[in-house]
Amino acid sequence: MLSDDELLRYSRHLLLEDVGKTGQEALKKANVLIIGMGGLGSPASLYLAAAGIGHLVLSDFDNIEVSNLQRQITYQSDDIGESKVEVTKRKLQQINPDIKVRSINKAMPEEQLTMELTMADLVLDCTDNMAARQMINKACVNAKVPLIVGAAIRLEGQLMFFDHSHADSSCYHCLFPDSEEQTLNCSNSGIIGPVVGTIGTLQALEAIKYFVGLPSGIKNKLKLFDGKSLDWQTFAINKDPKCTVCGQH
Amino acid sequence: MKIHVNEQIVELADNSNIEQLLTYLDKPLMGSAIAVNQEIISRSHWADTILNEGDNISLFQAIAGG
Numbered sequence: 320m321l322s323d324d325e326l327l328r329y330s331r332h333l334l335l336e337d338v339g340k341t342g343q344e345a346l347k348k349a350n351v352l353i354i355g356m357g358g359l360g361s362p363a364s365l366y367l368a369a370a371g372i373g374h375l376v377l378s379d380f381d382n383i384e385v386s387n388l389q390r391q392i393t394y395q396s397d398d399i400g401e402s403k404v405e406v407t408k409r410k411l412q413q414i415n416p417d418i419k420v421r422s423i424n425k426a427m428p429e430e431q432l433t434m435e436l437t438m439a440d441l442v443l444d445c446t447d448n449m450a451a452r453q454m455i456n457k458a459c460v461n462a463k464v465p466l467i468v469g470a471a472i473r474l475e476g477q478l479m480f481f482d483h484s485h486a487d488s489s490c491y492h493c494l495f496p497d498s499e500e501q502t503l504n505c506s507n508s509g510i511i512g513p514v515v516g517t518i519g520t521l522q523a524l525e526a527i528k529y530f531v532g533l534p535s536g537i538k539n540k541l542k543l544f545d546g547k548s549l550d551w552q553t554f555a556i557n558k559d560p561k562c563t564v565c566g567q568h
Numbered sequence: 569m570k571i572h573v574n575e576q577i578v579e580l581a582d583n584s585n586i587e588q589l590l591t592y593l594d595k596p597l598m599g600s601a602i603a604v605n606q607e608i609i610s611r612s613h614w615a616d617t618i619l620n621e622g623d624n625i626s627l628f629q630a631i632a633g634g
Contacts, residue, residue, distance in 0.1 A: 355634050357634050358633075358634060359634040444634075445634050446632075446634055447632060447633055447634045448632050449630065449632045452632060469634060470630075470631045470632060470633055470634055471631065471634060472632075472633040475631060477631055493608075493610050494601055494608055494610075494630075495599070495601060495630040496610075496611050497599050497630065504631075504633040505633035505634070506633075508633065510633055515633070519634075541601075541608065543628065552606075552626065554603045554606055554607065554608050554626065555606060555608060556608045557607065557608065557610070559610035559611075559613070561610070561612040562610070562612075
């Protein structure tokens with residue numbers, strides 16, 4: 320049940336036939352794990368807190384640095400040196416005191432991630448390195464937890480949704496089987512803030528749609544965003560039967 | 569035969585597979601993903617996926633930033 324305060328706070332959701340009271344109550348019950356509180360995790364967590372996702376778990380091991388402030392919009396100059404998850408938690412609670420926010424101020428080892436997944440309905444991969452992305456994908460496949468993956472560098476973004484609650488879902492490893500760190504990241508390639516912000520924002524949108532029961536147009540698909548032309552390309556990701564993570568091995 | 573790679577025309581020997589295309593283009597296999605006519609082809613199928621005249625190939629890299 321929604322309180323009078325909640326009916327007012329979420330009135331713009333409640334006006335939507337696609338959300339309504341049922342959808343808002345589903346958001347309130349939802350548990351979302353967001354891994355990485357950088358350029359993706361900033362807008363994703365702000366929007367999900369504002370939208371009334373009832374339980375948010377935030378994971379990151381970094382402290383805020385001055386070079387983060389160009390794009391990681393949760394943070395301000397006063398926050399430099401503080402823990403990203405603690406600052407984010409405080410700000411999310413200021414935006415929405417009705418939700419529960421828990422912070423994990425460390426790089427989670429696989430066992431802890433697996434434990435966290437027993438409590439998560441959905442995971443957002445907002446990390447900045449390939450090793451973490453591969454570990455999160457594998458854990459979500461094994462735990463059958465849906466995973467929304469975002470990534471961005473320069474003026475390019477990538478967005479994917481793998482619903483691991485369905486056994487026939489493809490996975491991140493079907494698309495990118497390499498775990499070596501030869502890939503591109505923000506520290507070695509640069510990034511423009513609104514590009515990574517666009518992708519993080521869309522991760523939040525897909526999460527909200529998932530809980531209110533709207534179909535996703537990007538399951539088992541890769542969306543590539545070109546920040547120069549603003550063009551999107553869409554590719555189907557078929558399950559690889561030989562995938563060492565989600566296949567028959 | 570002629571195929572399109574990232575919207576550029578590439579002339580390639582008939583019956584070439586994806587691995588041969590990447591070698592021809594001098595592109596690394598590691599960290600790359602490839603789509604033929606908007607469908608991602610998994611790495612395990614690069615050697616047995618034969619390209620056809622007029623195919624639209626998209627070649628891009630994994631990005632990890634966030």
